[in-house]
Amino acid sequence: MPVVGIDDLAIYIPKLYLDYKDFAEARGIDPQKLEYGIGIKKMAITDTNQDSACMASNACLKLMQRNHLHPQDIGRVYVATESSLDESKAMNSFVVGMLEQIYGEGSFEHAGGIECKFACVSGSYALYDNANWIRAEENNGKAAVVIVSDIAKYDMGSTGEYTQGAGAVALLVKEKPRLMAFDQKVASTTIKNEYDFYRPFGKETPLVNGSYSNLLYLISVRKAFDAYKEKAIKSGLIKLKDGESITDHIDFFAVHLPYRKMGEKALAYLLRHEWRHLPRWKHVIKEIGTTEPQPKDARGTIESILADTQFMKADEQFRRAFMQTSFYDEVYEKKMATSLEASAIIGNLYTASMYMGLRSLLEFEFKKGTELAGKRVGFGSYGSGSSAMVFSGVIESEYKQVVSKMDLDEDVGPRQKLSMEEYERLHRNERAFTDSVVRAHKEFVLVKLGGITADKAGFREYDYVS
Numbered sequence: 141m142p143v144v145g146i147d148d149l150a151i152y153i154p155k156l157y158l159d160y161k162d163f164a165e166a167r168g169i170d171p172q173k174l175e176y177g178i179g180i181k182k183m184a185i186t187d188t189n190q191d192s193a194c195m196a197s198n199a200c201l202k203l204m205q206r207n208h209l210h211p212q213d214i215g216r217v218y219v220a221t222e223s224s225l226d227e228s229k230a231m232n233s234f235v236v237g238m239l240e241q242i243y244g245e246g247s248f249e250h251a252g253g254i255e256c257k258f259a260c261v262s263g264s265y266a267l268y269d270n271a272n273w274i275r276a277e278e279n280n281g282k283a284a285v286v287i288v289s290d291i292a293k294y295d296m297g298s299t300g301e302y303t304q305g306a307g308a309v310a311l312l313v314k315e316k317p318r319l320m321a322f323d324q325k326v327a328s329t330t331i332k333n334e335y336d337f338y339r340p341f342g343k344e345t346p347l348v349n350g351s352y353s354n355l356l357y358l359i360s361v362r363k364a365f366d367a368y369k370e371k372a373i374k375s376g377l378i379k380l381k382d383g384e385s386i387t388d389h390i391d392f393f394a395v396h397l398p399y400r401k402m403g404e405k406a407l408a409y410l411l412r413h414e415w416r417h418l419p420r421w422k423h424v425i426k427e428i429g430t431t432e433p434q435p436k437d438a439r440g441t442i443e444s445i446l447a448d449t450q451f452m453k454a455d456e457q458f459r460r461a462f463m464q465t466s467f468y469d470e471v472y473e474k475k476m477a478t479s480l481e482a483s484a485i486i487g488n489l490y491t492a493s494m495y496m497g498l499r500s501l502l503e504f505e506f507k508k509g510t511e512l513a514g515k516r517v518g519f520g521s522y523g524s525g526s527s528a529m530v531f532s533g534v535i536e537s538e539y540k541q542v543v544s545k546m547d548l549d550e551d552v553g554p555r556q557k558l559s560m561e562e563y564e565r566l567h568r569n570e571r572a573f574t575d576s577v578v579r580a581h582k583e584f585v586l587v588k589l590g591g592i593t594a595d596k597a598g599f600r601e602y603d604y605v606s
């Protein structure tokens with residue numbers, strides 16, 4: 141079976157941001173809560189003439205230009221998003237339209253693709269499906285591009301408001317990738333009908349049960365990880381010796397990142413689950429000084445566990461204490477910390493958040509001088525509603541060709557800080573899309589919205605501003 145994976149990835153981040161100190165002052169929140177409790181310093185905000193389709197196109201164009209790709213080299217363009225623009229017309233059709241302004245009308249006609257939706261996890265399904273399209277040799281020698289693009293926008297004054305952000309990541313999926321080859325026969329999923337986070341038709345911001353969504357994320361990824369572990373052992377990918385945990389065989393973790401702190405908590409949850417039956421756990425407990433609390437009903441539902449306030453409080457205390465141990469710290473510093481850096485200066489990217497985490501990990505580990513070839517990255521992807529996907533990949537020996545050129549500061553570029561007043565006007569959609577805050581430069585923007593006649597209602601037109 142051909143070796144398939146990610147050859148390169150390019151990012152696009154809008155040029156406006158909101159500073160956490162301004163935000164904290166305006167909302168009467170301790171800035172330390174945002175900086176340490178959530179882990180956010182800057183939230184990327186879209187301008188009036190930007191949407192998830194033009195961010196997706198901007199990321200894809202960067203990817204194509206950097207790799208000297210022509211549309212003939214690409215057989216599939218997928219967009220995974222939860223910031224959909226139309227109930228029927230797929231976002232990748234807008235993207236192809238924009239790219240054809242550069243490469244010529246009809247230049248992508250031979251290709252295919254769809255828009256994928258499942259909250260923040262759909263990009264992972266899109267990657268998996270496209271990797272299999274190549275493995276099945278249906279690709280006629282062509283690569284696939286999977287773009288994850290989203291605008292995380294929450295109600296003003298809600299607790300979600302400090303977990304906003306916007307941006308896109310375009311991933312080049314091909315045979316013999318330079319960056320990372322996906323491990324085969326181990327990708328594992330869970331699915332369940334849930335209402336932890338959802339956005340009914342016509343509503344711009346989601347309805348969120350914050351604490352429920354956090355716990356559901358942890359439990360769903362843990363269940364998918366259990367299934368991954370079973371497959372990895374059965375297939376011989378990972379051989380566990382006595383006293384070992386599967387987490388010992390994963391060199392880096394990249395997980396869904398609605399906000400930086402959630403990544404730290406996800407790692408803590410996973411390590412507790414994987415280690416509590418191993419000999420090392422008694423050393424962990426000794427360092428913490430208390431045993432792990434148990435819920436009244438260990439086989440209960442998420443609701444019953446959340447309602448068990450005594451347990452929840454004790455468990456939160458235990459989780460915090462565990463995160464202070466040398467055992468957690470060693471794994472966190474070595475295997476996760478670098479993947480969280482981008483999140484703190486960009487914010488939530490929904491579908492793109494985990495892939496921005498991967499980008500952050502690669503760049504900052506390389507800058508630290510870590511040798512990455514042969515290292516395994518374990519992914520924990522979660523989408524509300526709800527589904528989780530756990531999979532892994534190994535960094536290829538040619539990775540330096542790609543990673544040595546990564547520069548987050550340069551890729552994010554100069555950004556304009558918004559005042560709270562400007563931000564709130566943008567949030568309320570009070571500025572016309574023609575009245576952008578910054579002047580676009582070398583990027584696609586929205587130039588026409590709707591039409592005079594009813595049959596043109598909902599039309600969206602974009603231009604490349606050189």
Ligand code: COA
Nearest residue numbers: 170172173176177178299300303348350351353354357398
């Ligand atoms: N200094 C430092 N930390 C502080 C603080 C201060 N002054 N005040 C509070 N904090 C910490 C809290 O202790 C908590 O940390 P912990 O998680 O380690 O306990 C953290 O800040 C968050 O505060 P908390 O009050 O628990 O949560 P919140 O009401 O602010 O809501 C979310 C947080 C994530 C639930 C909310 O932002 C949300 O609903 N987001 C959208 C949904 C989402 O992202 N879901 C994720 C799964 S997909």
